[in-house]
Amino acid sequence: MLSARSLFQEIIDNDDSFQLFCSIAASGETQGGWENGRIAALVPESMRGLAPKISRHGADEDKHGRIFDALLKRRHLEPVPVPPETDYTLLLERHGIGLAHEKLRRDEQLSVEDIVVYLSHSRVTEQRAADQMDMLVKHFGDHPELGRAIRMICDDEDNHLAYCHEELLRLAAAGHGRTIHRVLRESALTEIKVYRDVSLAVMGHMGRLLQWPKVKSAALAAGINGMYGYERLGGWHRMVSLRMPERRGALDGPATPAPAF
Template identity: 70%
Template sequence: MLSAKNLFQEILDDDGSFRLFCSIAASGESQGGWENGRIAALVPASQRALAPKIARHGADEDKHGRIFHALLRKRGLTAVPVPEDTDYTMLLEKHGIGLAHEQLGREEPLTEHDIITYLAHSRVTEQRASEQMRLLLRYFADHPDLGRAVRMISNDEDNHLAYCHEELLRFAAAGHGRTIQHTLRVCALAEIRVYRDVSLAVMEHMGRVLGWSRARAAALAAGIHAVYAYERLLGWRRMVSLAPPGRADALGGPVAPAPEFA
């Protein structure tokens, strides 16, 4: 039976597909850690109070990258190069979403508009991350190898999403509401296209590793296109709404120590 749980289980049970899965995840998290670290260092003077929260966000992403590498080591595996067509972060940048690595690599302070762009981009991508981790949490919270990692990362992603809501609402109250809504909409519509393309690429690579039949590959691709059609019509709206989060000041505390899984 073709189901999300069975698909994930098949990927996790095979060393080759598990290696690719963890490599892609670790790369994306590490990129996010670097980006947030640079943004924290370049925050404009008017928003210096945000710097510790942005740094905390980056530290969490770095921690997640280490966790995925530790999961590989626990199975005696090493990371593999990430195929370009599965690089979610860089593909978003190519679509003009978020702050470019070239800009973050300079030593020029960011503007308040840059910070709003960063928060809107993060609000959209953290929505995706939170949903993906909750799906894994539903199936693998008690898994002997993955359970601890999934629980920790899922909690962190929920914190990141809460922080984005809170800070964007603060900027909206300061008069930036229309800019925020426009930026969120542009980000959301671009993200769902990139997510579709990355999902198709990941499934193609996984299919080669696992030897899927053409019929199964076609069925999975059809499912991905169906999700995109729904998100293009209605689903993107969940990524642009703003509401006071249930977790106040979610990134205001100290960074939790990164556990070792190897």
Template identity: 70%
Template structure:
């Protein structure tokens, strides 16, 4: 039976597909770590309370990248270059979502509007990350090879998502509600397109590595496109709603380490 679990099991069971998957994930997490690190150094004077939280976010992303690379090392594998069509972070930037890397490389303080753009971008992308990790946790939390990594990363992504809700609600209460909603909608509609394109590209690569039949590739591609159509019609709305998280100040403490993956 073709299911998310069976597809992931097949990917995990093959060294080449596993290497591609971990390489893509490690690259994206490392990029996120760099972005958050730069943003933390450029926070405007009036928002300095955000610095330790943004720093913590970046440290977590760096940790996730190291975890994926450690999973590769455990199999005696080396990372592979990330195909451009599977580079989620780069493709989002090309669509003008989030803060441009050229802006982050300049040593000029960000504005409050820039911080809201960053938080809205994070709110949308962390929704995706949290959902994907929840799916993996459902099926692979007890997996002997990747279970610990899945549980740890999933917990962090939940915290990151909660943090974006909390901070955006704070800014909304300060009079930025319309800017936040407009920015969230733009980010969500762009993200679902990029997610569709990246998913199709990744599945095409995996299909070639694993020797999937044309029929199987067609079924998976149809499923990805069906998800996109649902998200384009209504599913994107889950990415723009805001609610106060049950756990307040989720990034207020020190980052957890991953000694088992060091």
């Protein structure tokens, strides 16, 4: 019987598939760290109070990248190139989710609307990240090799999501509600397509590495497409709602270290 637990167990038990999984994860986290670091440096003067929180967000993402690299090193494995079709962060940017890298590379101050758009995009993508980490903690939170790493990353992702909720609610109260509503909806409907495509690509690569039979790969593809259908029909709404989080000021203060990694 196919299940998230059995599939992920199969992936982490094989060095080649584990190497690809960690390489994809590390690349995405490191890219997110760079993006947040650049945004923190370019925040408009009127919003400088947000800069430390954005910087903390970027530091957390950098830390996650180092954690996945460390998991590879523990098995004496090196990172491998990330196939472009599995690069979630790259594909989101190509579809207009996230501030363009061309803009972030320039030393020009961002606008207030840029920050509103950035936080709206982040609310959507952090929901996905939090959901994925919750699933991994549920099944592998006590795993001797991965448990501590995924629990640490999961806690950070919950902080990131809480921060997005809190800051977007503050900005909505300041008059940016219409922009936030529009960008959240557009971002969610785009993200679910990108996530489906990336999931199909990742499972395709894993299937070849693990020599899955065609019927198993077909069943997985059907499941991924079925999840996309559910999200397209209404599941995406969980990615756009806003509520005041229980964790207030989740990104106040410095990033938490990960000395074991």
